[in-house]
Amino acid sequence: MEMRSFFGTDTTSNYMISDVKVDPSRSPFIEERLQVIFQAHHLSEIKDSLKEMQETATTFKVVCLNKMDIGETKKIPHPERRAIEREVGLCIDGEPDLDHPEIIFGLISIENNWYFGKYEKSISVWREHLHKPNSYSTALNTRVARAIANIAVPKPAGISVIDPCCGIGTVVIEALSMGIDIVGRDINPLVCIGARENIAYFGLEGTITKGPISEVNEHYDVAIIDLPYNLYTHITREQQYEIIQNARRIADKAVIVTVDTIDHLIEKSGFTISDRCVAKKHLFVRQILLCE
Template identity: 45%
Template sequence: MNYLYYYVRHMDEREVCELEMRALFGKSSNAPYIITERCIEPSRSPFIKGRLAIWIEADTEKDLIERVASYSFKTDETYKLTCLNEVDFDDEKKWSHTQRRQIERSVGSAITAEVDLHNPTVELGVIYLEGTYYFGAVQKGEAVWFHHQQKPRMYSTALSSRLARAIVNIAVPHIEAVEKVIDPCCGIGTVLVEALSMGVPIEGSDVNPLVCDGSRENIAHFGYDTSVTLCPIERVEGPYDVAIIDLPYNLFTHVTDEQLTSILKSAYRIASRVVFVAIESVEEQLQQIGFTIVDEAIARKAKFERKIIVCER
């Protein structure tokens, strides 16, 4: 079965969104939707608005209605149909309220099962994109990251919860394939919270005792649990499957080139896959150390830019 994921993203987020797509699905899309065989929870991504399991494809509304009428719905389920063309999908502009209600009535009347508009056991969706109607079961995404924005301990230079969630997906697209993940410069734990909320087996460390305390408090506040160790990355013992490392050092902390190189070399030692977040170019140093850069993107917020660099050794 194929699945259609539809997205909501700001223009500044486009590169990061497409990088996350490539990590999760092995390909990206210029449009704010993608069709793939892989089934994931839509709430994993901060950009995915929902997922449509494609049961039927049709070129015309008439053909769609005929196929829905002959579809074998489960008799022990109740259904409600919603038209998903409620936002712009690039060239496919959003449909008016009248248009959406019209197709919901015409297609919904063809459903050969009990309809329940208030408490259905299955929510159905229909969407029209680039000349094709897609019909099937829909699951809406939940903005889990949004609930993590209000932490008891805050840090002005920390990643946003939304960006941190995308970075976790980029670093760990297949959670079941990893056993140990680390954020060895974890700060107040933004990445840790997002990873733990998705079931990623992650732990953290940092050289600053105050932010370690803050990280532990934030993690506990949201009901999660993991170890956060007061430890420089040079003393972290591997191996880990993945490391996620935010490197905003040269703007906010006096770190020499030699110290930065030490951090990068330590990352190479402890993990076979590392996602770096940097505010300046470190690609040359990474390649000299032995990393292979497999993908990258720029995360923009106003005039501030962060590089997201995916490396493997």
């Protein structure tokens, strides 16, 4: 679902070729990205193109990314990958540096095509957020929270977001760490204090206010709502509907997370479910619904 939000499509393969540029560190599911400079059917053509490449680096490193099966393309054995890296590196204007290169170039073979470009490995920022000063056992895990933020806001520029049931701020932290303009809110004053402490702990700046969603008068592009769970919060279907109805009032789009099937409440509020998936955590099975 996150893939569809980013790229407009998905795949069951372990790679995707797209014109959409996404920072790989944004997603907890993307391991690396190759920003393609040259594409050719034969490695010799890539080498010829490199001799005329305008983009040069003082120091560089070349990595062959075929360290596993890529789609139907079989893994290239380690000695052969190293030989390819040396062979290609000799065609680049600059000084090789395997430890601290200024630029890392990547090379990959997929379905009888070679691709060469700038390589970037994902940094698992969400893992750093696992260790918060305050946490709840039923809160979204950071990996799912980051994906939800990306589903809600695949392109952050100019987009305003509210999480009106933010709890300890798991989604807010992930969103803030990606530069998303988000504010949090919760009816529990102690939870609000915990969320503020969590945000500050990671050196982020964000606003958490106390109060129900019904008191929100500002308008936002997106609302992210992890509905309270009946196990710990006595909430009726009427109260669930009130939250969803208010989300429809204050936002153009919403990502709603629920442990119950509430399609009829969402449709009754005026939202249409445009995409959905399921996330599991221990005994909890959550539905993630994109509503527009």
